[in-house]
Amino acid sequence: MLKIFFKKQLQIESLIYDYLDNLKMTEQHFSEALNSCLKKGVCGDFDFLTKQTHKFESKADDIREEIKALMYGKALIPESRGDIMGLLESIDEIPRILELILNMIKTQKLVIPDFIVSDIKELIEVSLDSCDLLFKQTSALFKKSEELRSLVSKIDYNESHCDHIERRIITTIFDSDIDPFQKLQLKEMIIHMGEISDQADRVSKRINIISMKRHV
Amino acid sequence: MLSLLGGVFLGWSLGANDASNVFGSAVASRMLKFWTAAVLASVFVLLGALLQGQAGIETLKGLTQFTLEQAVVSSVAAATTVTIMTILGLPVSTSQAVVGAILGIGILNQQLNLAGLGKVVACWFGTPVGAAVIAVIIYKVLAAFYNNLKINLFQSDILIRLLMIAAGSYGAYALGANNVANVTAVFVGAGHLSVFSAALIGGLSIGLGILTLSKRVMETVGKKLVRLDPFSALVVLLAQSITVHIYTFIGVPVSTSQAVIGAVLGVGIVKGISTVSGRTLANILIAWLLTPAIAGFFATALDFVIHLQYVPHP
Numbered sequence: 001m002l003k004i005f006f007k008k009q010l011q012i013e014s015l016i017y018d019y020l021d022n023l024k025m026t027e028q029h030f031s032e033a034l035n036s037c038l039k040k041g042v043c044g045d046f047d048f049l050t051k052q053t054h055k056f057e058s059k060a061d062d063i064r065e066e067i068k069a070l071m072y073g074k075a076l077i078p079e080s081r082g083d084i085m086g087l088l089e090s091i092d093e094i095p096r097i098l099e100l101i102l103n104m105i106k107t108q109k110l111v112i113p114d115f116i117v118s119d120i121k122e123l124i125e126v127s128l129d130s131c132d133l134l135f136k137q138t139s140a141l142f143k144k145s146e147e148l149r150s151l152v153s154k155i156d157y158n159e160s161h162c163d164h165i166e167r168r169i170i171t172t173i174f175d176s177d178i179d180p181f182q183k184l185q186l187k188e189m190i191i192h193m194g195e196i197s198d199q200a201d202r203v204s205k206r207i208n209i210i211s212m213k214r215h216v
Numbered sequence: 217m218l219s220l221l222g223g224v225f226l227g228w229s230l231g232a233n234d235a236s237n238v239f240g241s242a243v244a245s246r247m248l249k250f251w252t253a254a255v256l257a258s259v260f261v262l263l264g265a266l267l268q269g270q271a272g273i274e275t276l277k278g279l280t281q282f283t284l285e286q287a288v289v290s291s292v293a294a295a296t297t298v299t300i301m302t303i304l305g306l307p308v309s310t311s312q313a314v315v316g317a318i319l320g321i322g323i324l325n326q327q328l329n330l331a332g333l334g335k336v337v338a339c340w341f342g343t344p345v346g347a348a349v350i351a352v353i354i355y356k357v358l359a360a361f362y363n364n365l366k367i368n369l370f371q372s373d374i375l376i377r378l379l380m381i382a383a384g385s386y387g388a389y390a391l392g393a394n395n396v397a398n399v400t401a402v403f404v405g406a407g408h409l410s411v412f413s414a415a416l417i418g419g420l421s422i423g424l425g426i427l428t429l430s431k432r433v434m435e436t437v438g439k440k441l442v443r444l445d446p447f448s449a450l451v452v453l454l455a456q457s458i459t460v461h462i463y464t465f466i467g468v469p470v471s472t473s474q475a476v477i478g479a480v481l482g483v484g485i486v487k488g489i490s491t492v493s494g495r496t497l498a499n500i501l502i503a504w505l506l507t508p509a510i511a512g513f514f515a516t517a518l519d520f521v522i523h524l525q526y527v528p529h530p
Contacts, residue, residue, distance in 0.1 A: 009370045009373060009374060010370070012370070013370050076370075076373050077245060077247050077373055077376060077377060077446050078245045078246065078247075079445060079446055080369060080370075080373050083369075084369075141368075141369060142368050142369055142370065143368050144366060144367060144368040144369070210369075213445070214369065214372060215363055216355075216358075216359045216362055216363060216445075216447045216448075
C-alpha cells in the first residue's frame with residue numbers, strides 16, 4: 001500500500017543498489033587491468049580493461065546524478081537526503097582513485113619491477129577486500145542489518161594492514177637500485193593504492209555514524 | 217456583520233502565525249508541499265473548532281460581561297497587541313492578548329470573574345511546563361518503540377514522514393479546538409453570536425489566515441524547528457499538540473508557540489543538550505507579563521476614546 005505513495009523513495013533505494021553493482025564492476029575491471037600488467041608485464045589487455053573501468057565509473061556517476069535529482073525532487077526528509085548524498089560522494093572517491101592508478105600506469109608508462117609484484121598484489125587484494133566489505137556495509141545500512149558494526153572493525157583492520165604493506169613496499173623500492181626517477185613514480189602509485197583502503201575506512205566510519213544517528 | 221471584522225482579523229492573523237507551529241517543520245524541510253499542509257491544517261482547524269471549541273468559548277465569555285461595542289474593542293485591542301509584539305520579535309500569545317483585553321474591559325465594567333481568571337493564568341504557566349513533561353514522556357516511549365523496529369533507513373523515513381503529517385493534522389485540530397475561543401468568544405459573551413456560529417466563523421477565519429498568509433511564517437519558523445533531528449521534531453509536534461488538546465478539555469485557550477518552546481526544552485532534557493537559550497526563556501517571561509498588560513491598556517484606552525463626546529460650549 002505504502003509503495004503507491006512513496007515511489008521516489010523506492011526508486012532511490014533501487015538506484016543505490018544499481019550504483020553499488022556498478023562500483024563492483026569498476027572494481028572488478030580495475031583488478032583485471034592491474035593484474036594483466038602484473039602477470040604478463042606486457043599489459044596486453046590493459047587498455048581495453050582501463051576503458052571498461054572508465055565506462056563503469058562513468059555509469060556510476062550517471063546513477064549518482066539520477067539519485068541526486070530524485071532527492072532534490074523532494075523525496076526523503078532533509079537529514080536523510082544529506083546523509084545519502086554525502087555517503088555517495090565519499091564512496092565515489094574510490095572509483096576515482098582506481099581510475100587514477102590505471103591512468104598513472106598508462107600515461108607515465110610505469111613498469112612495475114618484479115621484486116614488488118607480490119607485495120602490490122597483496123596490497124590490492126586487501127584494499128579491494130575492504131571495498132567489498134564496504135559495499136556490503138552500505139547494503140547493510142539500507143537493510144538495517146546487524147552485520148553493520150562488525151564490518152566497521154574488519155575494514156578498520158584492513159586499513160591498518162594496508163598501511164603496513166604500503167610502508168614495506170616503499171622501503172623496498174628505495175632500498176633497490178632502480179632509477180631514482182622510477183622510485184618516485186612508483187612511490188606515488190603505491191601511495192594512491194594505499195588511499196583505497198584509507199577511503200574505504202573513512203566511508204565505513206561515516207556509515208556507522210549515519211546508522212548511530214538513527215538510534216534515538 | 218461589520219462588528220465581527222475585528223474577530224475575523226484576529227482569527228486570520230492567528231491562522232497565519234500559529235499554523236507554523238503544527239506544519240512549519242514539515243513544510244520548511246520540504247517533507248510536505250505548502251498547499252497540502254495548508255489545506256490539511258485549515259480542514260482540521262475548522263473540525264477542531266466545531267467539535268471541541270465550545271469549552272474555551274464558555275470560559276472566555278464567562279470572564280466578564282460585554283456589550284457588542286466592548287466585544288469589538290477587545291478584539292481590536294488584542295489584534296493590535298499581537299501585531300506590536302510580533303514587530304518586537306517577542307513570542308506573542310494570542311490567548312494572552314485576548315484575555316488581557318477582556319481583563320481591561322472587565323476592569324472598566326467593574327465586573328471580573330476572578331476564579332475563571334485564576335484558572336486561565338495558571339494554565340498559561342502550565343503550558344510550557346506541561347509540554348516539556350509530555351515531551352520527555354513521549355520521547356522515552358516512542359524511542360523505545362522506534363529503536364526496536366526492524367526497518368531500514370528508507371522505511372524509517374517514510375514512517376517519520378507519515379507520523380509528521382498525522383501529528384500535524386492532530387496539532388491543527390487541537391489548535392482550532394483550543395484557540396477558536398480567542399477569536400469569537402467575546403461576541404458570544406456580548407450575545408451577538410451563538411456558540412456554534414462563533415466556532416464556525418472563528419474556525420473559518422483561522423483557516424483563511426492559514427491559506428492566505430502562513431507560507432512565509434511556516435518557512436521561517438519551521439527552519440528553526442528542523443534544526444532538531446526528525447525524530448525530535450516529531451516528538452515536539454506531538455507534545456505540543458497533546459498539551460494544547462489537554463487545555464482544550466480544561467477549556468482554556470493557550471499559546472501553541474509557548475507549548476512548542478516547552479516541548480523543545482523537554483527534548484533537550486532527554487538528550488542532555490541545551491535546546492532553548494536563556495534569552496528565549498527571558499523573552500517568554502517578558503511576553504507573559506507584557507502581552508496581557510498591553511492588551512488590557514489598549515482595550516481600556518480604546519473604550520475611553522470611543523466614548524469621548526464633543527460637548528460644545530454654551
